[in-house]
Amino acid sequence: MLPIQNLKKTTMNRPLANEYAGYYGNYINLVPEGNIIDLMKSIHIQTQEILQQIPPHLGNYRYAEGKWSIKELLQHMIDTERIMNYRALRFVRKDQAELHGFEQDDYVNVQQETERYPLSVFIEDWEILRENTIRLFKRFNEEESLRSGIANQVTFSVRALAYINVGHEIHHMKVLRERYLNQ
Numbered sequence: 361m362l363p364i365q366n367l368k369k370t371t372m373n374r375p376l377a378n379e380y381a382g383y384y385g386n387y388i389n390l391v392p393e394g395n396i397i398d399l400m401k402s403i404h405i406q407t408q409e410i411l412q413q414i415p416p417h418l419g420n421y422r423y424a425e426g427k428w429s430i431k432e433l434l435q436h437m438i439d440t441e442r443i444m445n446y447r448a449l450r451f452v453r454k455d456q457a458e459l460h461g462f463e464q465d466d467y468v469n470v471q472q473e474t475e476r477y478p479l480s481v482f483i484e485d486w487e488i489l490r491e492n493t494i495r496l497f498k499r500f501n502e503e504e505s506l507r508s509g510i511a512n513q514v515t516f517s518v519r520a521l522a523y524i525n526v527g528h529e530i531h532h533m534k535v536l537r538e539r540y541l542n543q
Contacts, residue, residue, distance in 0.1 A: 372396045372497075372505040375520035379508065387527025388520065396522050397498050403526055404490045407533050411483045414541070419479030423539045430540055431474040434482040437532055438489055441525050445493055448521040451509035452500055461512025497522045 375388060391399060411434075419431045428436065447459060474482075497518075505519040537543040 371502055372500070372519040372522055375517050375523055379515070379517035380520040380524065381512070381514040381516070384520070384524050384527075387531055388523045390527040390530040391523050396519070396526065397494060399526050400490065400494050400497070400522070403529055403533075404487075404494075407529060408483070408487060410533060410537065410541075411486070414479060416479050418540075419482075420475060421540060427539075429474060430536070431477070431479055431482050433532060433536060433540075434479075434486055435474055437529065438482070438485055440528055441489055441493060444521045444525050444528075445496055447509065447511050447516060448496065448500075448518045451507050451516070451521075452504045452518050454507065456509065458513075459509065459511040493525060 374391070374393075377385065380388065414430060420429045422429050450457070450459065500518060505522070506517055508515050508517045510516075
């Protein structure tokens with residue numbers, strides 16, 4: 361069996377503005393220049409270092425009334441990346457069925473397990489998910505990365521979804537450092 365690291369290096373150029381909903385430009389603009397797969401790895405290493413420093417008892421900490429706890433923030437990141445990966449898989453396989461959007465607050469509000477499970481579960485889930493995200497996007501060639509589909513009434517390219525994943529992580533780690541951890 362050919363190990364995933366021996367596959368040809370994936371190149372995905374930064375998506376054009378017509379490849380995603382304008383709102384997601386905020387995330388895509390946070391992604392530095394470089395190979396997106398390498399960035400998925402390096403940004404994730406930085407994230408894991410931050411998450412490993414959080415004392416377990418702070419998992420339910422909220423920096424203000426009505427804001428997500430640290431565990432809810434991680435659950436949001438996990439849910440969003442899973443949805444973006446699902447969209448990418450559908451689009452790369454040329455599935456032209458229009459996909460619905462999702463309301464992030466509704467997803468977090470029904471996640472009662474955030475209080476039941478320790479912070480370490482969310483950190484481990486995030487680590488496993490990102491490894492699977494890397495494996496998914498690493499298999500797409502340039503032509504496949506340009507394929508697109510409709511989600512929430514907007515056209516997204518596969519490569520835009522890769523960049524959204526990375527930018528979304530960068531955004532939330534900045535929020536975590538500044539508002540939760542005062543770094």
